[in-house]
Amino acid sequence: MRKDNVEIVNNRIATALSQNKNRDFWSEIKRIRHNRSVVGGVVDGFCSSSDIADVFANKYQDLYTSVPYDVEELQSIRNDLNDSIFNYPSFTAPMINVHDVGNAINGLKTGKADGSSGLSSDHFINAGSEFAVHVSMLFSALLVHGCAPVDMCACTIVPIPKGKNANIGDSSNYRGISLCSVFANLFDLIFTARCTLVQSAVLRSHVVCLSVCL
Numbered sequence: 001m002r003k004d005n006v007e008i009v010n011n012r013i014a015t016a017l018s019q020n021k022n023r024d025f026w027s028e029i030k031r032i033r034h035n036r037s038v039v040g041g042v043v044d045g046f047c048s049s050s051d052i053a054d055v056f057a058n059k060y061q062d063l064y065t066s067v068p069y070d071v072e073e074l075q076s077i078r079n080d081l082n083d084s085i086f087n088y089p090s091f092t093a094p095m096i097n098v099h100d101v102g103n104a105i106n107g108l109k110t111g112k113a114d115g116s117s118g119l120s121s122d123h124f125i126n127a128g129s130e131f132a133v134h135v136s137m138l139f140s141a142l143l144v145h146g147c148a149p150v151d152m153c154a155c156t157i158v159p160i161p162k163g164k165n166a167n168i169g170d171s172s173n174y175r176g177i178s179l180c181s182v183f184a185n186l187f188d189l190i191f192t193a194r195c196t197l198v199q200s201a202v203l204r205s206h207v208v209c210l211s212v213c214l
Helices: 002-018 022-036 049-064 071-086 098-106 121-125 129-145 182-213
Strands: 155-161 174-180
Touching: 049 155, 049 174, 098 129, 098 182, 121 182, 129 182, 174 182
Parallel strands: none
Antiparallel strands: 155 174
16 A cells, blocks of 8 residues: 555656646655654653643643733733724725735645645645635625634644654654644735735835935
């Protein structure tokens, strides 16, 4: 079975090279590299999958809660932000159009999985044009109602060995990689692009004002 899988991968790489499909070729290479980055069978003396998962879960929980904060103060800040947004008289939720979604999909990197839902960036890149229509409607609805699904906000932390010669039996020799939802990544790309346009417009206005003054 393993031999057949290797042969299939080799055939896909050969086809990509013969047809000059650079993206397909590098996608296969990334899959091979990804398969080599695995967690050791024994970590900190634990050998079962559930125990090893608990080791890393506790490790990252301690790491990401190591900075102290006041719960009431943080909640007060959140309340103030919500009040300022929803009680602002001229507040209108921005709408996401198909063009925004299409540009964001083009900005996705191939072969990037989200780690939880089984989706990857390739599903979005290779989807049809109607997909962008539905995503634009979804994102616009999220902005109008001011909420987002839990799955969209969740991330999966995957431990990766820090080097080829690292002792993979020691949890301290791993670094955590956060795999975000592909939908969340797409959402971020859209607003990054919009903020870039706003900044460019402000910069152009400053240049125009400066040129007038001179």
